[in-house]
Amino acid sequence: MMVMRIVVLSPQQQQLQWVAHFSSFSPTGVFSSPPQQGHISEGPQRVLYRTVRCRQSRDSWQKDTAPTRRSVGNGQRDHRMLTQTGRIVTRPYEQRELRRQHVRLEPDISPHRAVAVVRLLRIEEGGAYADVLSGEGEKSWEDEMAYLGRTLGFCTSELDLRGRRLVTDEVAGVVRWKRYLDFLILSFFKRDLQDYERMEPLLRQILRVGIYELVKLEMAPHAVLNEAMKLAKVALRPGAGNMVNGLLRSVLAYQEMGKLPFPSLEGGDERSRARALATIHSHPVWMVRRWMAQFGEGNTVRLMECNNRRPIFALRANSAQGVSRTDLISELEKLEVAHVESPYLQDFIRVSIGMQDVLRSGLLQNGSCAVQDESAGLVVGVVDAQPGDTVIDCCAAPGGKALFLASKMKGQGKVVAVDVNEGRLRMLTEAAKVQGVSDIVISCHYDLRDYAAKAARSADRVLLDAPCSGLGVLSKRADLRWRRTPEDLQQLTNLQDDLLEAAASLVRSGGVLVYSTCSIEPAENSDRIGFFLSKHPEFTIETVESFVPATMVSEEGFFCSYPHEHQMDGAFAARMRRAT
Ligand SMILES: C[S@@+](CC[C@H](N)C(=O)[O-])C[C@H]1O[C@@H](n2cnc3c(N)ncnc32)[C@H](O)[C@@H]1O
Structure with missing residues (x-):
């Protein structure tokens, strides 16, 4: 109100x-x-x-x-x-x-700038997430405006729909480009690194947003400079406004001359080249070094370019509610949302611009469709669940794969959805009702390692969609690249080994075990399968070639999708069968 x-x-x-x-x-x-x-x-x-x-x-x-x-x-x-x-x-x-x-x-400050700056502050200082699709409900915008007032000490005019989209895009963009934007700030900042690190967090966000708008969005310079200066003056103090004005003017002048600073790629060793590429494409150095060793420099650059682009989302028409892809396309046409049919999956449609309109349309809330990446849909294809099967989805919440699995079973058999996170599991249970598959989905709130003892050798098919680094989904999770560390990978691989051990014990003789992640790291993927098979000769690999497109099948017969090659998230799946 x-x-x-x-x-x-x-x-x-x-x-x-x-x-x-x-x-x-x-x-x-x-x-x-x-x-x-x-x-x-x-x-x-x-x-x-x-x-x-x-x-x-x-x-x-x-x-x-x-x-x-x-x-x-x-x-x-x-x-x-x-x-x-x-x-x-x-x-x-x-x-x-x-x-x-x-x-x-303060009616002279565009609401999108003020809200973007405050949301960025919350992400960096308060651990909020820069989820590209979050924060879209009326209530959350109302809260956001209230938060703005409490943080800045003033309010702006209301955000219209265009402004809301701009906030979502700008926040994701600034988060992605943080390393590069900081490089530019430091290049023009008259003081040293320590002073920069001591800078007020709000001032830093105002500078990042201003430079992002000038350099990446190429917005009208007058508005950017004027408002950024005003924002800093009103929210902080006059001196801060002058500093913002001076620095942004320098950036603009160099940009107009085509002489923006650029990290040198000449000479130097592999490490310094990785460092320069990490700055140019705004990723952590450790990730760039790993990818350069794994994919080579050209593919690493292409991958980073994909991670920095506006993500492509996919919608799955929900056949369990009798909705076909054609039905969904006519709904999207009514909403005037541009879309492309998935070349790989018959129920899927790609949407790049207009997801907010889809979210507001009620199509998700009434179960007509679900937001699901094609890579996740292909993993479900690898499981190949049949009507009448007992399927255990070992790490099931919030339910994307479990519910698609259930929709393929035509109301016969059961999908046991196990997850240790009660809140996420509740979301799964609710979504199963909305999507019309609750009659065959059974939610089980368990640590998988405890559940395994209860249900040994009981399932025809077991899916372990393991907790992972998520390095295959960096375009959608804008802030994830800055949250992950190399140490996370070590911890995750230990957990993945434990969970794979537990999942395997659930598979009946002759049954199928699928291990998947949304990571492109061999350490979390093929290495885990190699380690598992070295201890379990009763399992053998089955190639996934009859379930996914040939371009996504690795030499070992695993499913591997890459953002820079397949226009979808990076993901992995291995299919194994128990002999006895
Ligand atoms: C990658 S997410 C699963 C996504 C899900 N398959 C989907 O498609 O929506 C990993 C899940 O593993 C769950 N998890 C982590 N450790 C677990 C454990 N020890 N037992 C059961 N679930 C666990 C997390 O709570 C999280 O929901």
Whole structure:
């Protein structure tokens, strides 16, 4: 609920209102919000304010108000506050849960810039995810605007649909290009690296967004410079605005001369070349070095280019609800969403622009289709479940593969969906209802290693879609490249070995075991199969050539998809059969 008010105040009355409205202190400790209403003079200025209704959990309220909160003793830190005027005020519980926050309105700053900067801050400082498809519900945008007010101390005008798309794209873009953008900032920053590292996180995000808009989106320079400067001035201080202005002007001047700094690829050893490529294509050096050793330099560059592009999503028409690809295409045409039929899977359609429209259309909510990458669809093909089979999906949540498996079984047999994560498993159970397959999907909340003892040798087919680094899905998970470390790979391979051992024990004599990941790392894929087979001679590899396109079959008979070769996520699957 948004209410616009025009309020002009005297400093004295502001002071009084501060006490009455203690809840509106900004997280930076600076008073950011005006009194609730009134027409009181505050010199010649007319200041616009907006009332934002926002829900907050108790924890986030505490976090937000922490810098202004001082203990008043007697264990009531939660809701007793010492105001700036020294009065103790008590915040009723209801107010803590649902409070009104009053923030100044800055109509001259485009909402998409302010929201993008704050969301980036949350991703980097607060561990939020830069999921390309997340944050699209009305409620989450409302929350986001409220969060904006609390973080910056002011609000902007409402975000329209175009603005929301821009935020999603810009945030993903800035996250992807972070290393390159920082390289440009440092090239023009008048101080040293330590000063840069000490820079206020908000200032850094404003600079990154500004440079991204200038260099990668080639937006109108005047608007970018003007607004970035204003944002820094209003959210931080005038000096920050001047600094942003100076640095962005330098970037622009060099860009216009075609002389933007570029890391040298000449001379140097393999390591320094990898470092330069990692900066140019904005990836961690360790990943680039691994890929250069595995795929060669040309393919590594192509892979990184794919990771930096707007991702292609795929939709699966849900045959379990009687929806065919043709039906889905006519729905997409009504929505005017551009699409291409998958060349590999008969129920799948590729969508690159317009996924937000699909999300809003209700097609997912009514079970007509599911968002599912073609690589995941091909893995399900490798399992080749038949009506009447008992299939165990060992790491099933949130259910993409399990539900597609179930839809292929035409209501006969069962899919036992095991997962250790209760919340994700609940999503699977709900999705099974929506997609019309709940009669044959059984959710089991278990650690697979415990479940294995209960159901030894009980399944015709077992799928282990193992937890993995996700290095095959970097275009969709924009921030994942910066979260992963080489140490993660070691930990994951140990877990993968344990889970594969447990999954194998579930397969009946003559049954099929499929191991899959959404990684392109041999350490998580073929190496795991090699290690497993060295201990289990009762299993043999079956080639996947009759289930997937020939270009995706490796020499060993495994399924391997690569973003730079197949226009889908990178994924792996090995199919094995138990002899006895
Ligand atoms: C790659 S995701 C699975 C995605 C799923 N197959 C799909 O298509 O939607 C890996 C899953 O493994 C689960 N997992 C991790 N360790 C597990 C364990 N010890 N036992 C069971 N599930 C586990 C995680 O909770 C996560 O949901």
